Amino acid sequence: MITNAYVKKVFEDFCKKNPNEPEYTQACQEILESLELAVEKHPSIEKNHLLERFLEPERFVQFRVTWLDDNNQIQVNRGYRVQYSSAIGPYKGGLRFHPSVNASIIKFLGLEHSLKNSLTTLPMGRGKGGSDFDPKGNSDTEIMKFCQSFMTELYRHIGPDTDVPAGDIGVGGREVGFLFGQYKRIRDEYTGVLTGKGLEFGGSLARTEATGYGLCYFTNAALKTLKNDSFAGKTVVVSGSGNVAIYATQKAQQLGGKVVTVSDSNGWIYDPNGIDVAVLKQLKEVERARISEYAKRVPGSVYTETKAGNPTVWTTKCDIALPCATQNELKIDDAKALVANGVTAVCEGANMPCTLEAAHYLIDNGVIYGPGKAANAGGVATSGLEMCQNSMRLSWSFDEVDSKLKDIMENIYENIYTTQKKYDLKSNDLLTGANIAGFEKIANAMKAQGLV
Ligand code: NDP
Numbered sequence: 001m002i003t004n005a006y007v008k009k010v011f012e013d014f015c016k017k018n019p020n021e022p023e024y025t026q027a028c029q030e031i032l033e034s035l036e037l038a039v040e041k042h043p044s045i046e047k048n049h050l051l052e053r054f055l056e057p058e059r060f061v062q063f064r065v066t067w068l069d070d071n072n073q074i075q076v077n078r079g080y081r082v083q084y085s086s087a088i089g090p091y092k093g094g095l096r097f098h099p100s101v102n103a104s105i106i107k108f109l110g111l112e113h114s115l116k117n118s119l120t121t122l123p124m125g126r127g128k129g130g131s132d133f134d135p136k137g138n139s140d141t142e143i144m145k146f147c148q149s150f151m152t153e154l155y156r157h158i159g160p161d162t163d164v165p166a167g168d169i170g171v172g173g174r175e176v177g178f179l180f181g182q183y184k185r186i187r188d189e190y191t192g193v194l195t196g197k198g199l200e201f202g203g204s205l206a207r208t209e210a211t212g213y214g215l216c217y218f219t220n221a222a223l224k225t226l227k228n229d230s231f232a233g234k235t236v237v238v239s240g241s242g243n244v245a246i247y248a249t250q251k252a253q254q255l256g257g258k259v260v261t262v263s264d265s266n267g268w269i270y271d272p273n274g275i276d277v278a279v280l281k282q283l284k285e286v287e288r289a290r291i292s293e294y295a296k297r298v299p300g301s302v303y304t305e306t307k308a309g310n311p312t313v314w315t316t317k318c319d320i321a322l323p324c325a326t327q328n329e330l331k332i333d334d335a336k337a338l339v340a341n342g343v344t345a346v347c348e349g350a351n352m353p354c355t356l357e358a359a360h361y362l363i364d365n366g367v368i369y370g371p372g373k374a375a376n377a378g379g380v381a382t383s384g385l386e387m388c389q390n391s392m393r394l395s396w397s398f399d400e401v402d403s404k405l406k407d408i409m410e411n412i413y414e415n416i417y418t419t420q421k422k423y424d425l426k427s428n429d430l431l432t433g434a435n436i437a438g439f440e441k442i443a444n445a446m447k448a449q450g451l452v
Pocket of ligand 1: 171241377379
């Protein structure tokens with residue numbers, strides 16, 4: 001609950017300006033609740049209207065995307081890009097292609113990204129974009145035509161020193177390749193304008209693995225400091241079966257944990273022997289099949305459809321939970337089930353997968369809660385490393401990138417831990433620490449640059 005008068009007024013004004021944008025409002029409330037402490041400690045935040053400036057995007061673009069499907073029928077989608085802040089570097093943030101995408105989702109992701117990019121310590125500003133286009137069910141040719149049309153508008157707003165998009169839900173290597181090809185064709189230049197590119201044309205080794213691996217490095221650092229513990233011997237539940245989920249599963253198992261669940265929007269798998277990552281990758285990365293197929297291929301595993309009354313990933317007994325699917329997938333009842341089953345840590349691979357109520361419940365019950373803006377920052381951090389390699393016209397080895405990623409994730413945790421101590425926060429409340437640490441850097445940069 002927000003109590004400080006200035007912060008309250010900022011939130012009321014925000015709600016008036018952004019009606020009917022529930023995800024955006026939720027992200028704003030969560031951040032403002034944490035920043036009250038910083039506002040009280042630093043009167044210059046109010047004096048310089050830094051909260052209002054932080055919460056107002058520099059630019060928000062919405063555009064029409066028309067393309068021809070395989071039956072020569074005209075299709076119309078809506079595209080977006082929010083360029084939130086360039087205070088600490090060029091705008092940076094992924095593109096999401098999913099039917100649920102709207103202005104609220106894009107702006108909430110942009111806002112979350114601000115703090116995330118700041119926490120990485122790399123010089124990256126904040127942005128996000130996407131479309132309500134659904135790659136699922138479309139042919140490769142249709143996806144290429146959509147991406148080309150999308151980029152035919154987006155190219156005006158981006159550039160290697162201006163705004164560098166990447167992938168997110170529905171945008172993987174295939175889509176980034178089509179987008180990059182069209183940008184190059186229109187601009188007639190070969191630059192690192194997108195990250196998550198193929199290795200043949202400027203991509204970085206370990207970018208595919210980065211978000212999932214980084215999530216596990218962050219979780220391990222928190223477990224080590226707060227519980228003198230690790231993944232070794234732990235039962236882990238993961239939700240989702242996309243890019244983040246696959247590589248979180250792989251790294252958690254490499255670190256000695258046993259991941260027993262993965263899911264998609266139709267249902268989930270329980271595998272008491274530990275998820276077979278090779279099968280998961282074959283199904284999701286090669287065949288683009290539904291997760292139900294896993295149970296047909298792996299003896300002993302069970303598929304449960306997502307349906308009211310059915311058990312869920314979150315009712316599975318575990319020590320560590322890694323939500324890696326989508327926003328608001330873990331609600332208060334799920335948090336209660338996890339706590340009742342003795343969970344120690346919940347760290348977010350997805351962006352805002354826990355509702356605010358669920359996050360508070362986990363923190364109040366002593367669970368280590370790693371918010372997505374810190375725990376999943378490995379993706380954007382490695383995108384930063386890809387930009388660096390593109391600028392220097394060289395490529396680092398997998399191990400070099402992976403070791404830099406590990407250092408960055410451990411430093412993010414360290415930075416939050418130091419902030420927690422400075423503000424006398426509960427040791428398991430990484431949310432408040434992450435929000436304050438991320439905000440302070442941006443606020444200082446905004447103040448130093450004058451009224452821009
Ligand atoms: P993908 O598109 O690769 O995978 C998303 C996965 O989540 C799919 O398995 C999808 O299933 C599942 N999913 C979507 N909606 C639901 C739902 N309502 N219930 C259960 N499962 C669902 O996306 P990513 O793995 O790239 O992204 C996942 C999350 O991680 C997002 O929140 C994203 O913003 C965040 N993230 C991603 C980063 C990256 O580098 N890729 C970086 C930082 C954060 P289905 O196939 O049925 O839709």
